[in-house]
Amino acid sequence: MESKRLEGTNLYGVIMAGGRGTRFWPASRHSRPKQLLSILGDRSLLRHTVERLLPFLPAERILVVTGEDIAPAVRAQVPEIPPENLLLEPEGRNTAPCIGWAALHLRQHAGDPVMAVLPSDHFIQDPLEFGRLLEAAAAWAQQGNHLVTIAIRPTYPETGYGYIRMGTCSGRIRDVPIYRVDGFWEKPDSATAESFLRAGTFFWNSGIFVWKASTILNALARQLPELLEGLRRMQAALQKGETQEGAREFRNLAPISIDYGVIEKAEAVYAIQGEFGWNDVGSWTAVYTQSPKDASGNTCRGDLLAVEASGCLVDAPPDKLVALVGVKDLVVVDAGDALLICRLDRSQQVREVVERLKKDRDGQCL
């Protein structure tokens, strides 16, 4: 793949790969979270995320923030990323500490570049269009203290996402219109989500952000000064080689999201409309929707024998025969030590299984 570098912008990619999603149990585990799984296609979502960036960014300009304990698995999946570009959290503290650390790291080592903050566990159908919009967002972020977010036009009244109201158009850059953000709404109820969809001006918050390192650090200084101070103490400790002290400082940070802690309270937030087939792959149902299906509507990773079975998603080891007889609309996931069989429209309830394993079974199979 030839690298068509983003011209005129000093851009870095910051991939957030510390999540521990529980909705893909039993395929996902604490030590093998969603972003490391090949649940769509033959590569992991993290690998897909990196490969989307490589045509535009050299590997040296990609940071990955992830958990210390899963670092070996992460390294194995993205071997081209230099080791010093992996920021290893001793524990997850949500997105604000993660992004703040990456920004401090960039200020120290790379001047004041633009940083594109990217979840590692989303699916994007059209990477070329994604690159085009990322380029525009970076150019806009470069021009001022702009916080830029990528907003997705909703296709149905999802209640699990945050929404952004698009305001007036502030202009165009590289032929891409830039909007002021008029407000944020966390997960709405069903009626509100319906009205958002009808209004046409409400978009999904994709969790993809673009800004200069100094811009987000200034915003953190205003909104979350204690968190920023903690991060600075951590950085100072790490620089002196005091890794335990650094880890202690990080563990003391309040776990808070960048949306709630900073973006929703900031003044100059801009949005670009991202139309590149975005999906946050939030459940087995989403995987089913995104996957190619056979004539009976079954999709299978593994060896399936279906007798009057339809609408099923099967994920099993390649050497295991899965026979379905007379069933429909099921999720079947065989992970060796654990087997899930779930109605396709109930895959959100997989979380309940994980909760019960924590609560009643001392963390069995987590």
Place this chain on the structure above:
Amino acid sequence: MESKRLEGTNLYGVIMAGGRGTRFWPASRHSRPKQLLSILGDRSLLRHTVERLLPFLPAERILVVTGEDIAPAVRAQVPEIPPENLLLEPEGRNTAPCIGWAALHLRQHAGDPVMAVLPSDHFIQDPLEFGRLLEAAAAWAQQGNHLVTIAIRPTYPETGYGYIRMGTCSGRIRDVPIYRVDGFWEKPDSATAESFLRAGTFFWNSGIFVWKASTILNALARQLPELLEGLRRMQAALQKGETQEGAREFRNLAPISIDYGVIEKAEAVYAIQGEFGWNDVGSWTAVYTQSPKDASGNTCRGDLLAVEASGCLVDAPPDKLVALVGVKDLVVVDAGDALLICRLDRSQQVREVVERLKKDRDGQCL
């Protein structure tokens, strides 16, 4: 368990354990057929069959006819049966050759005893009542050239069984009434089965038979003379130590059932009404019906975590967690290399899976 030997009768038990039932796939395999599985309780159906006899018969008077290839597994399950009491078929040839061989064997080694022919893969709830009726059947068989069968009062219009019409009562023995059999009907259609049930005089053919060795040999000589001649040649060869020649003779026998080949054409057939909670355990649905269930109607061998799941049968290794979410009325069988998920009311279609494995997949997982 104290042996309360059947008095006054020279009785032998002949257990037919050569079947290769396919309806319990993937738990059952060609080399691990249904009778060797612990699908009900903690012992195999074969083991249950032997233990039902042991209070009445010493192990030396129990013969087991089974396949040569599964002989080690059979021996391991019934170690008290003397090795010379295992008759090993080189290939399955249905019940007439199996029973004929056992009868010739008994004539040669035990005079002319009464033999109770018993399938090895049925469930019987009340072994004491079973023993009482077996004793009566044996006494009646001892008194003459009587072919005696145990008939089961039908509880629903099953189309998969053979039916017997009960005729006049020929008398009582040990307080048990003995009926003449008025006719046989192979698997009826649904309307016929309904009318059989309403009539009240039609009973299920359990496949349990009692007769003297000489009685069945005489019947074979009349109805299947070629088969009997083949068996005699096999026996002569085996006696001379010509095991290959003996096997060749057995393989040349026509595969035919004792019902179709002999009983249905015989004159003096008698029946005893068996009311001892009989079930032929013909499918996973039957196992579900016979098994104790929890408050949600689930029955599990293994480690089940159910979230709003009901009416399911789960059979999985003890170290595998099976999580069911939002599903109902499913059969879930994890056999390591193969997994079956089947609607509870479709478990007869498991045969189709086996057929397709034979036809399209070169016998994979059979």
